[in-house]
Amino acid sequence: MVPGEVSEHVILLRTLSLKGWQIELVAKQRFVQVAANAWYGEVNSADKDWFELSLGVEVEGKRVNLLPLLVNLIRQGKLSRDFTTSPALNTSPDIGTSPALITGAELSDKQGSEQPLQEVALELESGAILTLPATRVQRILAVLDELFTQQPLNDQEKLLLARHHLGRIPLLDDALSQSKQALTWSGEAKLRQHAKALGRYLNESQTRRGDRLGTADFVAPDGLNAGLRPYQVEGVAWLQFIKQHGFGAILADDMGLGKTLQTLCSILLDKQAGVCKAPVLVVAPTSLLSNWQREIAQFTPSLTSFIWSGRARHDNEQALTHVDVLITSYGILAQDAERLTKLNWHQVILDEAQTIKNSRSRITKLVNRLQTKHRLCLTGTPMENHLGELWSLFHFLMPGFLGTATQFQRQFKQPIEKDHCDTSRQRLAQRLAPFMLRRTKRQVATELPTKTVINTLIELSQSQSDLYETIRLTVAEQVQLALRQTGAKANRLMISNALLKLRQVCCHPSMLNLAQAGERAHLAEASSEGAETNAKNTAYDGGQDEANIESSKLAWLENKLPNMIEDGRNILIFSSFTSMLDLIAEQLDRQQIGYEMLTGRSRHRDRIIERFRRGEVNVFLISLKAGGSGLNLTEADVVIHVDPWWNPAAEEQASDRAYRIGQDKPVFVYKLICQNTVEERIQQLQQSKQALAQSMYQTESLTAAEMDKDDWLALLS
Secondary structure (H helix, E strand, O other): OOOOOHHHHHHHHHHHHHHHOOOOHHHHHHHOOOOOOOEEEEEEEEOOOOOEEEEEEEOOOOEEEEHHHHHHHOOOOOOOOOOOOOHHOOOOOEEOOOEEEEEEEHHHHHHHOOOOEEOOOOOOOOOOOOEEEEHHHHHHHOOOOOHHHOOEEEOOOEEEEEEOOOOOOHHHHHHHOOOOEEEEEEOHHHHHHHHHHHHHHHHHHOOOOHOOOOHHHHOOOOOOOOOHHHHHHHHHHHHHHHOOOOOOOOOOOOOOOOOOHHHHHHHHHHHHOOOOOOEEEEOOHHHHHEEEEEEEHHHHHHHEEEEEEHHHHHOOOOHHHHHEEEEEEEHHHHOHHHHHHOOOOEEEEEEOHHHOOOOOOOOHHHHHHEEEEEEEEEEOOOOOOOOOHHHHHHHHOOOOOOOOOHHHHHHHHHHHHHHOOOHHHHHHHHHHHHHHHHHHHHHHHOOOEEEEEEEEEEEHHHHHHHHHHHHHHHHHHHHHHHHHHHHHHOOOOHHHHHHHHHHHHHHHHHHHHHOOOHHHHHHHHHHOOOOOOOOHHHHOOOOOOHHHOOOOHHHHHHHHHHHHHHHOOEEEEEEOOOOHHHHHHHHHHHOOOOOEEEOOOOHHHHHHHHHHHHOOEEEEEEHHHOOOOOOOOOOOEEEOOOOOOOHHHHHHHHHHHOOOOOOOOOOOEEEEEOOOOHHHHHHHHHHOOOOOHEEEEEEEEOOOHHHHHHHHHHHEE
């Protein structure tokens, strides 16, 4: 052997020796093998929101920092996140290779028997060789995956972490606890105590969350005009724990389980404890502003509130600093960003927080500039399309918690979404779990009546089917040519419009005959960032008299609605196309059926909603974007989705306007799907894409922006 090879092959040599081989070394190249006498960790503050971590062993009375040694092996390609795919294990243990670790199983391939030996060899500055159990090293890398980033260590060769990563300390304790050599911690006592408290929370993650948060001793604040259910008590205790330790979090309860009530109770507790030195800022969609103020008046009337909206808002500047809760919209925040981002808030709460799912959008960047001690996201759908949306929410909550966008892409998004790496998925889910609380109705609202979802297959009429097939053949040929020439990304708008035309035919052929002004408006649908899709903005060049072609979906509604109303049903009808709602309204007028309609164009929103709630009409037409969230419509017991939406989470959220706490009747949800069309294929494609989001306790969706070439061709087949 030449100098330097001995350290690389010490484990191989030791294994060969155990198997009876005689090993001879040239005297000049003798080496010393040493063992770790003890393990240590140290934490110290580095800045206001950061701390330094070092991890190592004691060898012959001296401390050895393991982090730079492990980083060196990673850079040499000898260690990976998953040892089973490490280059070290993919090389043969012949003399001349340079593995960082070699298993007994590999050796058995050459020698015929297995030795359960697996170690990592590290060459120290002294030239001595330190061997560590590979399982220990693997657990360290699983907890400290920042070591795989480009420059993980600072000038002192320590790992710099944001304070909300103090949970790594108990995780390291757990990871290394199976050895007789326990990990001894030193450094700042306050940091270690903080980590210990968090550790108690994390270590009991398999038990009921309420037990470990002390909900048995929970006392509702004075002035709370509501009885909390057990899961809501648990939620409030969790919110207080999160704030106490300076973390951000997502309350992701299912729609209708009282996220607003739990949040208001938490704010009231802060006020009564005297810790609110500034107002709480609630940012919500415009349609929910009055709902927040109503619930404050109903449940926590001792909290003062003000809706920061409307032209006259600047006449009430004192409200910015003299109320308990200031409520504003994302749009007003964008207009008044210069003012609102300069104020200090006790807490910033984002309702329907999926609004900031695009990390590059202007509103997301503005929200991230808000100055506050505590941050909370409220949303039943934290992830609608891809993992990058979760990164955006957590970047607002705890910057650095999931690394930079590039690091997250490399460490989690790519391995999980593209490579289907279950290890990476589990690691991400474990990291998110303490800071994301989600309960479903099935888990906690067992008293709710049943919800029955009925996928109703609609057969196109002959003329409608002929038109559909004509358009499909035309656009499929165009799309295939475009995909071959320039790929899906370059032709996203064209492809999206092709699919839109097919979806329009399924709803009502006359929608194709509407003005051309707005093919570009459909771009908003393709990117999932715009307002509700308006089919009036898309043209069709076929030249047929589509207005005279019958719509099978309208025929179904014409036949079914009178019977439902006669049976005493109250009905919500959702569509992603406002023009389809207009066509349904015309038919209801002909049938002399009373209705209300809520779209993005509607004024007097509250008046419209109250008419339905009081029973003045039996049918409520609602656009998915304008009324899919923030409404409590338990008076309804039938929900009809006229057309499938790319995002099944949005459909479910819309259905749950009726199916929520307070509902005392069974709810029937009808999804109208045209048979053998793009609608049926959209449903099938969604089902095949949902496993990832479900593993993160969310619901996956699919948009035009997320599909690959094979997906497009499947839809158009």
